Amino acid sequence: MSVITYRQALHDALRAEMLRDENVLLIGEEIGKFEGSYKITAGLLAEFGQKRVRDTPIAEEGFTGAAVGAAMLGLRPVVEIMTINFSLLALDQIVNHAAKIYGMFGGQATAPIVIRTPGGGGQQLGATHSQNIELYYAFVPGLKVVAPSTPADAKALMLAAIRDDDPVLVLENLALYNTKDEVPDDVAPAEIGKAAIAHPGADITVVAYSRMATVALEAAERLAETEGIDVEVVDLRSLRPLDRETVVASVRKTNCAVVLEDDWLTYGIGAEIAATISDGAFDWLDAPVRRVAMAEVPMPYAKPLEAAAMPSLDDAITAIHQTLDAANRP
Amino acid sequence: MPSKTSRASSRPPRANAKPPRVSDEVALSHYRQMVLIRRFEERAARAYTEAKVGGYCHLNLGEEATVTGLMSAAQGSDYVFTNYREHGYALARGIEPGRVMAELYGRSDGVSRGWGGSMHLFDVNARLMGGYGIVGGQIPLATGAALAIDYRGGDEAVLCLMGDGTTNIGAFHESLNIAALWRLPIVYVVVNNGLGMGTTVEESSAEPELHKRAASYRMASARVDGHDPEAVREAARIALDHARTGKPYLLETISGRLKGHSVVDPATYRSKEEAALLKEADPVAAYAVRLHERDALSDEAIAEIDAEAIATVAAAVDFADASPHPDVSTLFDHTYATPVTNDSRRLPGDALYPAEPKPALETNGARA
Numbered sequence: 083m084s085v086i087t088y089r090q091a092l093h094d095a096l097r098a099e100m101l102r103d104e105n106v107l108l109i110g111e112e113i114g115k116f117e118g119s120y121k122i123t124a125g126l127l128a129e130f131g132q133k134r135v136r137d138t139p140i141a142e143e144g145f146t147g148a149a150v151g152a153a154m155l156g157l158r159p160v161v162e163i164m165t166i167n168f169s170l171l172a173l174d175q176i177v178n179h180a181a182k183i184y185g186m187f188g189g190q191a192t193a194p195i196v197i198r199t200p201g202g203g204g205q206q207l208g209a210t211h212s213q214n215i216e217l218y219y220a221f222v223p224g225l226k227v228v229a230p231s232t233p234a235d236a237k238a239l240m241l242a243a244i245r246d247d248d249p250v251l252v253l254e255n256l257a258l259y260n261t262k263d264e265v266p267d268d269v270a271p272a273e274i275g276k277a278a279i280a281h282p283g284a285d286i287t288v289v290a291y292s293r294m295a296t297v298a299l300e301a302a303e304r305l306a307e308t309e310g311i312d313v314e315v316v317d318l319r320s321l322r323p324l325d326r327e328t329v330v331a332s333v334r335k336t337n338c339a340v341v342l343e344d345d346w347l348t349y350g351i352g353a354e355i356a357a358t359i360s361d362g363a364f365d366w367l368d369a370p371v372r373r374v375a376m377a378e379v380p381m382p383y384a385k386p387l388e389a390a391a392m393p394s395l396d397d398a399i400t401a402i403h404q405t406l407d408a409a410n411r412p
Numbered sequence: 413m414p415s416k417t418s419r420a421s422s423r424p425p426r427a428n429a430k431p432p433r434v435s436d437e438v439a440l441s442h443y444r445q446m447v448l449i450r451r452f453e454e455r456a457a458r459a460y461t462e463a464k465v466g467g468y469c470h471l472n473l474g475e476e477a478t479v480t481g482l483m484s485a486a487q488g489s490d491y492v493f494t495n496y497r498e499h500g501y502a503l504a505r506g507i508e509p510g511r512v513m514a515e516l517y518g519r520s521d522g523v524s525r526g527w528g529g530s531m532h533l534f535d536v537n538a539r540l541m542g543g544y545g546i547v548g549g550q551i552p553l554a555t556g557a558a559l560a561i562d563y564r565g566g567d568e569a570v571l572c573l574m575g576d577g578t579t580n581i582g583a584f585h586e587s588l589n590i591a592a593l594w595r596l597p598i599v600y601v602v603v604n605n606g607l608g609m610g611t612t613v614e615e616s617s618a619e620p621e622l623h624k625r626a627a628s629y630r631m632a633s634a635r636v637d638g639h640d641p642e643a644v645r646e647a648a649r650i651a652l653d654h655a656r657t658g659k660p661y662l663l664e665t666i667s668g669r670l671k672g673h674s675v676v677d678p679a680t681y682r683s684k685e686e687a688a689l690l691k692e693a694d695p696v697a698a699y700a701v702r703l704h705e706r707d708a709l710s711d712e713a714i715a716e717i718d719a720e721a722i723a724t725v726a727a728a729v730d731f732a733d734a735s736p737h738p739d740v741s742t743l744f745d746h747t748y749a750t751p752v753t754n755d756s757r758r759l760p761g762d763a764l765y766p767a768e769p770k771p772a773l774e775t776n777g778a779r780a
Contacts, residue, residue: 143583145584147587154556154560155556156560178549179549186527186532187527188524190534190536229716248749273753277489313675321750324754327754
């Protein structure tokens with residue numbers, strides 16, 4: 083067991099898989115000589131050479147599609163898209179191609195690629211560099227989308243994604259790269275499609291993923307200490323497939339729920355969670371499902387405006403209090 | 413709009429003025445292939461009007477010489493990626509015509525098991541790596557296949573086919589740049605039939621001599637008469653040899669599209685004169701005349717080859733008609749290659765959580 087950053091956990095998973103399987107190669111902008119915009123791939127060019135760590139021109143559609151084509155012939159490319167915002171330039175190759183290869187030809191070909199890309203916000207990066215648009219991919223059958231919130235999950239889900247025969251988008255997060263936690267040295271690949279109870283509790287369910295799962299845990303710890311409120315945190319970990327059973331089972335136990343999400347509220351991931359709870363736990367609910375989500379604006383640059391747009395720990399705690407009030411359980 | 417097209421000004425002289433470039437035996441096999449494609453496509457169009465074939469259906473009519481010449485140049489181990497106008501390529505790669513027709517019919521014996529249809533033919537043994545329906549979508553994929561060959565040090569090459577309109581999409585330029593930078597074994601072939609749906613090359617491309625676009629990537633290129641299967645074969649061989657040494661290549665073939673964009677398009681944007689000229693330049697008829705003139709093809713052989721093709725296509729239709737529809741129970745079989753927990757197998761009318769008995773309310777308001 084060692085305490086490492088989320089960044090190091092991702093790096094270690096990539097390196098381990100490259101050592102294990104010579105079909106694994108890395109493709110992306112500035113991942114080699116520059117060692118990655120966020121340094122996940124630092125040192126890998128020196129260790130594995132240009133054949134396996136390929137710097138690309140600025141051509142997201144071209145290199146993402148090339149990774150899919152190489153995967154169809156049996157390679158296992160891991161593509162870095164510098165931030166999820168730029169993935170829109172590769173949307174056709176991800177949605178119309180990677181996600182369709184297996185079904186469209188009747189199961190004759192697979193596209194085992196991994197797309198690593200961070201979402202984010204909160205760093206004054208402005209409207210086009212602060213979006214959380216994982217929903218676009220979580221919507222599409224044929225893709226798998228995982229969203230680790232801890233270093234241990236980052237490693238375990240990355241290992242699983244690389245070994246999976248389907249296209250997997252691994253949603254990283256700018257704000258999580260420097261977070262530290264314990265990671266077992268021999269961590270096994272995670273099971274894609276399973277949520278985790280990150281903090282067991284009896285009073286209220288908080289559902290979240292990626293950065294907001296860490297906010298949910300903070301809220302749970304603070305409310306336990308200061309007010310004795312027993313929050314159960316469900317960390318989704320996988321957005322497609324979605325582990326509805328774990329969410330519904332938790333809400334049937336606690337009878338109320340809050341969803342925390344870094345994307346926009348209208349049509350967002352939280353809307354799907356709320357609908358799932360309505361489907362699966364309607365008669366168990368003591369209060370409407372509450373959602374805490376990004377303000378619906380193009381993200382402004384100015385710090386006070388940006389801070390106001392982003393969901394915070396205080397927002398989460400307020401929503402938990404108000405939901406417990408609505409459930410008549412102050 | 414330019415009054416004179418670059419196509420007309422650079423069209424090579426009449427095909428039948430050319431000396432033979434292949435043996436009579438190869439020439440005859442080309443001719444047989446061209447006639448089979450012609451008869452298959454005509455029959456596919458009929459099947460569409462009979463509502464046996466659904467969706468979109470784009471035909472290689474007028475491109476028979478191009479298809480035949482290209483596929484004749486490729487090795488069996490080379491990979492072919494193409495777009496949605498692709499039936500001829502599947503036949504020329506040696507796939508059973510019955511399995512191709514069955515795919516058009518959406519049947520379980522189709523090359524893609526009924527999951528693809530006319531636009532998405534695939535056969536891994538024939539190394540036909542798919543017909544793709546999004547214009548230009550196949551280009552990055554084909555480039556990646558060439559990357560995989562290069563990665564493993566293989567001696568195969570990739571043929572990536574596309575239409576003339578495709579050269580204006582970003583994926584074309586991104587991919588040619590990547591292939592040139594990485595020295596990938598790939599030949600990009602622009603099958604220039606003069607029209608992207610109803611828009612001419614001159615209306616859509618600022619450089620209408622499309623092969624010249626390779627210059628931006630310091631890539632070798634050539635333009636060849638797509639009505640001449642022997643010229644296409646020779647040009648494609650040169651291109652493939654080039655590609656196998658790590659120098660990607662752009663080949664442009666010039667042909668006509670005898671019918672509309674798809675079977676439902678009456679092509680009213682074309683003049684009668686243009687249609688008449690196309691008919692006159694019909695590559696199948698022209699090649700028959702040419703082989704006849706060099707005594708490689710008798711009148712009897714022409715009739716015999718045609719009868720054979722018609723019989724083959726009729727058998728393909730019978731095979732397709734007899735093939736079972738895919739069973740609805742297989743609907744969820746091809747979403748994921750690696751089975752995954754919580755994968756949805758819900759049919760449209762299914763409830764996520766079918767109604768259960770309601771929990772009993774206890775007197776204090778807490779619930780069971």
